[in-house]
Amino acid sequence: MNPLLFRIPPLPHYIASGFNHCQPGYQHRSRQHIKVFDLLVVRQGSLYIGEEDQRFVVKEGDALILRPDCHHFGTGGCKEETSYYWLHFQTFHDSPPLSVAGPDSGNPNESAGELPASFFNISSFHLLLSQFVTLLQPDKVYEVLTRLEQLQDTAHLEAVRFSQQILFQDILQHLAASVNPEHRSSQSTVCAEQAASYLRAHYREEITTAMLGDSLNFHPVYIARCMNKEYGCSPMEYLLRYRIGQSKLLLMQTSFPIARIAEEVGFNQASYFSSSFMKLEGLSPREYRQRFS
Secondary structure (H helix, E strand, C coil), X not given: CCCEEEEECCCCEEEEEEEEEECXXXXXXXXXXXXXXXXXXXXXXXXXXXXXXXXXXXXXXXXXXXXXXXXXXXXXCCCCCEEEEEEEEECCCCCXXXXXXXXXXXXXXXXXXXXXXXXXXXXXXXXXXXXXXXXXXXXXXXXXXXXXXXXHHHCCCHHHHHHHHHHHHHHHHHHXXXXXXXXXXXXXXXXXXXXXXXXXXXXXXXXXXXXHHHHHCCCHHHHHHHHHXXXXXXXXXXXXXXXXXXXXXXXXXXXXXXXXXXXXXXXXXXXXXXXXXXXHHCCCHHHHHHCCC
């Protein structure tokens, strides 16, 4: 059972939902290539469902996500009265979500594509969901799904459709929080994330790999290995990119001289800042600022 890894942006988006109450003997119908993700959340009883070569018993408080490109079918009838919520959602990405071990799964700095604000180094990140999971807070998920159902009669209104998307993001948060422990972050991921947090918090200061290692209680070589795996770059490369990103905001939002901006983002020399900016962005800080004039 592969976990599902969604690349964001764009966010997965809500399509439709409902609530079914079934008598004993009900069996999930056979379907294939439905082209949307189908989230099932059981509130009472159990559903018996297969997807390709996998089999699931979805009990009260469980959630199951059926993939859009697979064959789904009932593996048996309900043994008791069963009620469940269903919700269809999709993403705009052409390819199906990756498994955790899939390509690029460790590199959230991949370009998000041609976006209107491409000057700001917008990069994608990942949302990890377990295909089958026992919810940590099922009652809260039931509440949100009930609110979604209550909005169906007015779903033709633009404001209501926006509310539906917000509620769906709340459900995604609950699903992400319920991910099985074996699918949660590895030690190397935690190390890389801690290092990134430190670099972001102290980017205005002089930072060395030794200082980073002392702060995190990890050897600098191990930190570098973790960051290369998670972010595709060394700690110092990460720091440089973050400093340049912060400088771009100052170039657009302030009239500070280039030398002051270099100092504000942690560069000791304006010349080194300008050459680093040119290397990463392909134009000088001054030329970048002129694009917003």
